[in-house]
Amino acid sequence: MTGTESGAPRKQRADSRRNETALLEAAAAAFVASGVNAPVRDIATRAGVGVGTIYRHFPTRADLIVAVYRHQVEACAEAGPVLLAESATPHAALANWIHLFVDFLVTKHGLAEAMRSDDAAFQTLHAYFLARLVPVCAELLDAASTAGEIIPGIDPLVLMHGIGNLCIGADSPDYDARRMVELVIAGLRLR
Amino acid sequence: MTGTESGAPRKQRADSRRNETALLEAAAAAFVASGVNAPVRDIATRAGVGVGTIYRHFPTRADLIVAVYRHQVEACAEAGPVLLAESATPHAALANWIHLFVDFLVTKHGLAEAMRSDDAAFQTLHAYFLARLVPVCAELLDAASTAGEIIPGIDPLVLMHGIGNLCIGADSPDYDARRMVELVIAGLRLR
DNA sequence: AAAACATACGGAACACGGTTCCGTTTTTCC
DNA sequence: GGAAAAACGGAACCGTGTTCCGTATGTTTT
Numbered sequence: 001m002t003g004t005e006s007g008a009p010r011k012q013r014a015d016s017r018r019n020e021t022a023l024l025e026a027a028a029a030a031f032v033a034s035g036v037n038a039p040v041r042d043i044a045t046r047a048g049v050g051v052g053t054i055y056r057h058f059p060t061r062a063d064l065i066v067a068v069y070r071h072q073v074e075a076c077a078e079a080g081p082v083l084l085a086e087s088a089t090p091h092a093a094l095a096n097w098i099h100l101f102v103d104f105l106v107t108k109h110g111l112a113e114a115m116r117s118d119d120a121a122f123q124t125l126h127a128y129f130l131a132r133l134v135p136v137c138a139e140l141l142d143a144a145s146t147a148g149e150i151i152p153g154i155d156p157l158v159l160m161h162g163i164g165n166l167c168i169g170a171d172s173p174d175y176d177a178r179r180m181v182e183l184v185i186a187g188l189r190l191r
Numbered sequence: 192m193t194g195t196e197s198g199a200p201r202k203q204r205a206d207s208r209r210n211e212t213a214l215l216e217a218a219a220a221a222f223v224a225s226g227v228n229a230p231v232r233d234i235a236t237r238a239g240v241g242v243g244t245i246y247r248h249f250p251t252r253a254d255l256i257v258a259v260y261r262h263q264v265e266a267c268a269e270a271g272p273v274l275l276a277e278s279a280t281p282h283a284a285l286a287n288w289i290h291l292f293v294d295f296l297v298t299k300h301g302l303a304e305a306m307r308s309d310d311a312a313f314q315t316l317h318a319y320f321l322a323r324l325v326p327v328c329a330e331l332l333d334a335a336s337t338a339g340e341i342i343p344g345i346d347p348l349v350l351m352h353g354i355g356n357l358c359i360g361a362d363s364p365d366y367d368a369r370r371m372v373e374l375v376i377a378g379l380r381l382r
Numbered sequence: 383a384a385a386a387c388a389t390a391c392g393g394a395a396c397a398c399g400g401t402t403c404c405g406t407t408t409t410t411c412c
Numbered sequence: 413g414g415a416a417a418a419a420c421g422g423a424a425c426c427g428t429g430t431t432c433c434g435t436a437t438g439t440t441t442t
Contacts, residue, residue: 013389013438040429050392055430116360121429155367162371165356169307176346180353184371187378204409204418231400241421246401312400384442391436397429407420412413 020057022047028068035110036065062125073132076100080136090143095185097140102181106170115164150188211248213238219259226301227256253316264323267291271327281334286376288331293372297361306355341379
């Protein structure tokens, strides 16, 4: 027999795993269609499950968002060292990386808002993004600072928070988040 | 025939005016205590009126917010020309004025968020703020641009939108909105 | 194969905030 | 004083997020 001693926990049920992936797909679709605040019931319907199932798999909305965008955050994080190695100067690497981050944020309707929410439910989201990206940003800042290209003493956390804020409402036709971000990048430069 | 058809419409009832000022005071207090998203019922209770009365006087939350902060917005708007006349350079005037705007925003918990909301209910708020402040900002930008102190082609609307965004969450201990705003101001400078 | 058990499910029910509506009260004006 | 207009209050409604529990499904054991 499967000598599974009574100590080992049972493996996850098949339907549970199926529902989890169905939910991830449904959530991704709903996020594209209605932003990251798509109603819970919509997502449940898309996935063909009840609302309870969402909460069982993803206790908070932030958990769901993190799960949906995890690879993209990873990609952004991994791009940092690569850019540092390949760009002409550390400042250029920093600028390129920031633009990458902005690209990510502005294409996810409502993500920038969610990112900065102080709602306890979004704690996970905030924590994950920062844990993964702040060190990368710090490395780039350090390199540029050491190279004497930018003003010293910039806190990566503050910078990322600010960049995130600038991306809020980036889909409005009257606003230009990238322009503002460029001003910030220019402002970083040591003159 | 009442004969009043042609002449002046009836004057506003006394109780109505009383309630309106009571509401303004209650709202101001509620905004300080719980931010500009204080529950409607709270404000009604504070003012000692029913919720219906709020909606009769201020159809949208934005109307209420505008009414509460109107003088401060006016003060900010009027400060523009004064600063331009008194500051050492147009760029300094612009910087000072932006700091004034930031001071206003960061002391009104949740106002910056509300400012950028695309919710139709906040249309009035958005419209009023921009109508009043954008021209002032434009004047300052023009002066600094003409003096050759800043890069040309900055849209005052975009700049104000961005500054507003940077002030979101300014009460978090981990964030420093002013620092970010300073980066933007530095980024405006022509080098 | 069937029973026994653990796990997961669905969706009704609840909580909460904004908004509307209408019977009642208050004020104004003749 | 009395009728008409104006304003009031708050119950009721709606759309969301969230919880809970009886039921169904999958897994393990006999």
